[in-house]
Amino acid sequence: MLRRLPERLLAWVGRSLRRPVLLGVALTLLVLGAGALAVTSAGLVSIAASSGHWPVTSWFLHYSMRRAVSTQSLGTEEPDDLTDPALVLKGAGHYETGCVMCHGAPGRNQSVIVEQMTPRPPYLAPRMDEWAPRELFWIVRHGIKFTAMPAWPAQQRDDEVWAVVAFLNALPDMSPQRYRRLALGKAAQNPGASETSARLSAMSDPLEPVLATCARCHGEQGEGRGLGAYPSLAGQKPAYLLASLRAYASGERASGIMQPIAAGLEDETMRQLADHYAEQPAVARLVAANGSMKPANGAIARGRVLAIRGSREHKIPSCVQCHGPSEIEHNRMYPLLAGQYPDYLALQLRLFAAGERGGTDYADLMHSATRRLTEQQIRDLAAFYAALAPTDEPQPGPDNPAEL
Numbered sequence: 001m002l003r004r005l006p007e008r009l010l011a012w013v014g015r016s017l018r019r020p021v022l023l024g025v026a027l028t029l030l031v032l033g034a035g036a037l038a039v040t041s042a043g044l045v046s047i048a049a050s051s052g053h054w055p056v057t058s059w060f061l062h063y064s065m066r067r068a069v070s071t072q073s074l075g076t077e078e079p080d081d082l083t084d085p086a087l088v089l090k091g092a093g094h095y096e097t098g099c100v101m102c103h104g105a106p107g108r109n110q111s112v113i114v115e116q117m118t119p120r121p122p123y124l125a126p127r128m129d130e131w132a133p134r135e136l137f138w139i140v141r142h143g144i145k146f147t148a149m150p151a152w153p154a155q156q157r158d159d160e161v162w163a164v165v166a167f168l169n170a171l172p173d174m175s176p177q178r179y180r181r182l183a184l185g186k187a188a189q190n191p192g193a194s195e196t197s198a199r200l201s202a203m204s205d206p207l208e209p210v211l212a213t214c215a216r217c218h219g220e221q222g223e224g225r226g227l228g229a230y231p232s233l234a235g236q237k238p239a240y241l242l243a244s245l246r247a248y249a250s251g252e253r254a255s256g257i258m259q260p261i262a263a264g265l266e267d268e269t270m271r272q273l274a275d276h277y278a279e280q281p282a283v284a285r286l287v288a289a290n291g292s293m294k295p296a297n298g299a300i301a302r303g304r305v306l307a308i309r310g311s312r313e314h315k316i317p318s319c320v321q322c323h324g325p326s327e328i329e330h331n332r333m334y335p336l337l338a339g340q341y342p343d344y345l346a347l348q349l350r351l352f353a354a355g356e357r358g359g360t361d362y363a364d365l366m367h368s369a370t371r372r373l374t375e376q377q378i379r380d381l382a383a384f385y386a387a388l389a390p391t392d393e394p395q396p397g398p399d400n401p402a403e404l
């Protein structure tokens with residue numbers, strides 16, 4: 001039956017071509033196709049960005065894009081709270097690294113060079129009510145073919161893409177001042193502060209412009225930004241910081257936010273940055289944190305018991321044997337957790353448990369340690385470590401979350 005398919009097909013074509021109308025259609029298509037091929041081969045198709053699109057081409061491309069995004073984003077589950085200030089802060093930080101150069105931002109004009117692109121990246125604030133959050137998620141995660149709109153560099157980090165969507169949702173009402181506070185941190189207080197001006201004003205010490213970039217998200221002294229969006233780096237072990245930067249740069253530790261930053265650093269600069277942050281004073285976190293990060297009743301006590309004893313029944317090891325607190329010096333690659341932001345700790349534990357966080361050569365230790373943790377145990381452990389004071393001395397606090 002199948003073997004005779006080509007024969008039957010040919011017979012059917014032969015029969016059809018004997019009808020004048022169908023013969024006409026076939027010949028027209030053939031001529032049009034040959035014509036298109038001839039025009040293309042002769043190099044006459046306009047690919048010049050300077051000539052833009054015809055209105056009909058532009059309409060058709062946007063129509064296809066809108067339909068594709070709408071259909072392909074169906075069934076995407078949204079996080080509970082897209083107005084979470086920590087998500088908006090994290091999204092703003094990345095927007096400044098990876099989006100502002102094409103799309104502009106409140107108080108920041110689009111560059112004249114970008115305006116010469118076809119299609120031209122739109123200024124986003126007025127366009128946001130045309131897209132549902134799941135559609136924005138799709139666009140930021142996958143990017144758009146045949147335009148310059150890039151895909152998210154770490155496809156497994158949906159949590160980071162949602163942070164950008166949370167920021168985009170907040171964009172229509174955002175004042176230039178608020179954008180600067182979110183994206184630039186304390187540097188926003190200097191008039192004219194931006195990555196470029198920070199770079200120019202700090203030509204004297206080659207590390208300073210890099211530190212200015214890190215400070216946007218990790219704070220002036222690596223203390224974080226007062227919400228769990230960014231980890232504190234202050235007082236962390238230098239070997240762990242260096243190994244983490246290398247892991248981001250190579251993609252071993254997936255993060256669409258840190259990877260582009262780390263990939264641009266030379267190894268010697270990474271070493272200097274790791275030493276610099278290791279020397280900064282660690283801050284006791286829960287004292288400075290806002291109400292939303294206060295742990296649930298009993299969480300710290302439950303977390304303490306689990307961190308010290310582990311659970312033989314659930315095959316959860318004792319955390320303190322590697323992370324302290326204890327009198328013994330631990331492996332220099334085991335990070336300190338005391339006083340780290342609880343939301344950051346909980347996020348990393350979820351990523352380890354899902355097998356989505358790589359890292360140093362020792363990261364596998366954490367995959368087996370976290371595989372059987374429940375969501376409540378994750379929160380308890382995060383609360384316990386966050387509440388541990390890394391140091392008793394009073395230190396300068398991070399940003400006041402109420403102002404973000």
Ligand code: HEC
Nearest residue numbers: 098099102119120121122127136139140147148149150164
């Ligand atoms: C190299 C330039 C470039 C960068 C960087 C870039 N985009 Fe785009 N973006 C574009 C272009 C071009 C389009 C498509 C414009 C069109 O065809 O309508 C687009 C489209 C979009 C759209 C759809 C807008 C609409 O209403 O049609 C959103 C949303 C968007 N980008 C968000 C982002 C975010 C968020 C980032 C950073 C993570 C980003 N873009 C980075 C160039 C860029």
Ligand code: HEC
Nearest residue numbers: 093094097213214216217231241244245255257258261273
């Ligand atoms: C746009 C915001 C942003 C900037 C700028 C930034 N970081 Fe980060 N950084 C993050 C986020 C978000 C994470 C957590 C990522 C994750 O989930 O793995 C992080 C994580 C890290 C970690 C891992 C910490 C840990 O405890 O495992 C190190 C180390 C680090 N950053 C160093 C730096 C350095 C050094 C710079 C400057 C060169 C810098 N970062 C610039 C946002 C930023």
Ligand code: HEC
Nearest residue numbers: 317318319322334335345348359360362363365366369381
């Ligand atoms: C055998 C040693 C070991 C044990 C046991 C262990 N960890 Fe870890 N942990 C590590 C190592 C090593 C890393 C760094 C992984 C990497 O990035 O390469 C780490 C990383 C982490 C991080 C991420 C820190 C950061 O700054 O990003 C958290 C959070 C964490 N561990 C919590 C725990 C908890 C909670 C337990 C107990 C359930 C635990 N660990 C048990 C070795 C261990």
